[in-house]
Amino acid sequence: AGMIFRPVRERPVQEVLDAVDKIIASTGFEEIGLLSLSSSDYSGVAELVEAIMTKHGDKKLSVGLPSLRIESFSVDLMEQLARGRRRSGFTFAPEAATDRLRDVINKPISTEDLLKTADEVFSRGWTTIKVYFMIGHPTQTMEDVDAIADLAQQVLAIGRRHIGGKAKVR
Secondary structure: OOOOOOOOOOOOHHHHHHHHHHHHHHHOOOEEEOOOOOHHHOOOHHHHHHHHHHHHHHHOOEEEOOOEOHHHOOHHHHHHHOOOOOOOEEEEEEEOOOHHHHHHOOOOOOHHHHHHHHHHHHHOOOOEEEEEEOOOOOOOOHHHHHHHHHHHHHHHHHHHHHHHHHOEEO
8 A cells, every 4th residue: 555555554552552452452462463564664663563562571472573674674673572471482584585677666675685684584593484486576587596406505504504404484
């Protein structure tokens, strides 16, 4: 909708925090998922996660942010998420495994940046990185498709360097 309707519409941080408070009070759940097409694009995501963890961190609440954009992901955000009760995984969606094809689809993240992010994630104790790709992009070649497995292997090698056999790439 952001491409059709301008400006981008977002709920205020306090409104989302109030909703989280109500959910925790009424359900007793130990995990909150902040869902969107790209959770880290929400302008208040760092402030919101910090507020949730400050308010509910003593309950060992986990905050999940599925489908993060690597280019809008930060170490500070990761450290806030680390305050939760578990460190299961991160999900990133580069959508293509080569720099060339990511340029074609306007996903301006380099392989180098993707691998640096994987290094940051695994070095802080997370065990799993999910990486989403698409097949069928304009100008995509078999080399681009083969690069998916190559990139996944590189990410896995980084994980194994940090946490051994517990590292997973899905």
